[in-house]
Amino acid sequence: MEIFLLTKTFPKEERFSLVDQIRRSSRSICANLSEAWAKRRYEKVFINKLTDCLGEEFETETWLKYAMDCEYITEKDFSRLMHQYEEVRKMLISMIHSPEKFCK
Secondary structure: OHHHHHHOOOOHHHOOOHHHHHHHHHHHHHHHHHHHHHOOOOHHHHHHHHHHHHHHHHHHHHHHHHHHHOOOOOHHHHHHHHHHHHHHHHHHHHHHHOHHHOOO
16 A cells, blocks of 8 residues: 555656556555465465565566656655565565465
8 A cells, every 4th residue: 555655646647657567566466465375275376476476576676766766756765665575575485485384
């Protein structure tokens, strides 16, 4: 939700480009994680969906860097969000490396 609220302040000309991209990638992390959890009975599928999550997480970081470079978000907001996404990335990598802890 935080990215959604932050992107509301972006310029209108970014509505269908950067705003759309960053919102979609950030939401896809959660959506893919939900799919991974639903597929946890199948370890390879679980890992595949987690890998999709990780890809979306990296994409979101890239869009955040663009937003900061364009001065749409402050360095403080960027640093705070990046710290949060680094934690998400660590959790996803841990899950990918130890799927047996989560799979039935």
